[in-house]
Amino acid sequence: MEFPNTGDFLAGRLRDKLSQDDLEFIESLVAETRQGETGDVLLERGAVTEQSTILISGYIFRTIESGDRRFIVGVHVPGDFVDLHGFALKRLDHSIVAAGPITYGIAPHERLRDALEHRPRVARALWFATLLDAAIHRKWIQMLEQLDAPRRIAHIYCELHRRFELVGQANARSLRTPFTQIDLADMCGVSAIHANRAVGKLRELELAEIRRGDLYTSDWDALRTYAQFQADYLYGDGPLRFDQDWL
């Protein structure tokens, strides 16, 4: 996988909506870039942190451990500020874990505090980023309340595909991920065996082929219809589109 230039990727989808000056400021937030591998815990639930993480390449899970089970409550794609809320909450209610090989940037909270004080537009962009996370959480709640396992898996891939589109990284016929069927199960709240059945069903319906986490499809629209995926909650184009005047 190619790693995009760090600078080209920061601020993710808000990149087009900020001034050159603000963008340079956001780039200056990153003190350092690092690499991580599958399962690396970037931030443990309850740990105090003095820095936040910006994902540059790869995927990151938000996980909650309960008993001997792991639950995935969110997924991040390149360009996302992954634990920005750790800046305000100090200790997170969940852990931040690499879902495969990743590259990420470190933003010390000291510099974020500075942004809040002196850069109102940057401060609002950061707030917007956390509000978008919350909107995605709400959609996951609805997805879990409404859809069966095959549709949940399809919905997750459709969402990720759209999020890649919004940062200009989507592929026309596939979506590459390092997710195992166990990961999919932990996202959907089903057993790994049932996640396997669900993947088989998508294959049987000829909607998508999922191999080692990579999804291939010849018809994203059919998949989206099957998953009842409506992208508006991501605040891209369309009726709910994000109003940049606010920044």
Add this chain to the structure above:
Amino acid sequence: MEFPNTGDFLAGRLRDKLSQDDLEFIESLVAETRQGETGDVLLERGAVTEQSTILISGYIFRTIESGDRRFIVGVHVPGDFVDLHGFALKRLDHSIVAAGPITYGIAPHERLRDALEHRPRVARALWFATLLDAAIHRKWIQMLEQLDAPRRIAHIYCELHRRFELVGQANARSLRTPFTQIDLADMCGVSAIHANRAVGKLRELELAEIRRGDLYTSDWDALRTYAQFQADYLYGDGPLRFDQDWL
């Protein structure tokens, strides 16, 4: 039901953490108070809004309509800023609906903009409120991934009870709500028939008696254990408690 004094309730659980000056400012955000009845739609998904809502008494649902079904993705209790994110997102991805008789305050966005510019501590309190909403969303995701229907219902009541505790309104042996079993079903992502069986199971296990939305129990601890409820995600007391230095 008695309505607490509006002024005593604003800022909810952050009340103790803000200065008198900031509190008076927050009170001044409320231009008007209103009453609402069951099913009143305070804000429709996708509608543009120039004001936000502070719940003073009663309950409010966040709902998403899909096909002919309704999904409840969040519940609010008195003291909550219900649609603060509408200030930044302009159009909400969900609707705001009264879950019974309510009293609420209206805060014009004009005044909120002023707060963001000139009141950094108030701005941070508002951000914290939306981050707390996101933490609750994440717990709902985990709850839906992990628990069966009776436990989900128990978990929701335990959460609401704790949230009432955090604003000093909890009752020792009961929790009064106007929720129908249909409401509970829409929160849990199960059918109304199954919600009825789940309520029956809690009764059979002698953990709780739910009648017309009101829950009665002699042993909250037993109920919390059954629901695997851990309150830390609400950032009250305990290891994840909210660090007020940040404000």
Add this chain to the structure above:
DNA sequence: ACCGTCTACTGATGCATGTTAGCTTCAGGC
């Protein structure tokens, strides 16, 4: 008093999903 509607409740049946057990495939280490 009557009616219609909403909510709570019950039983029967089928599908969705969990659990257990065992098997296959594949990549990496030796």
Add this chain to the structure above:
DNA sequence: GCCTGAAGCTAACATGCATCAGTAGACGGT
């Protein structure tokens, strides 16, 4: 080449939940 462990896959049976059908009580309107 072989071994090993992790991931993917399959079958059989048990449970959770949806669906359909129906009853009963509470409530408001007339």
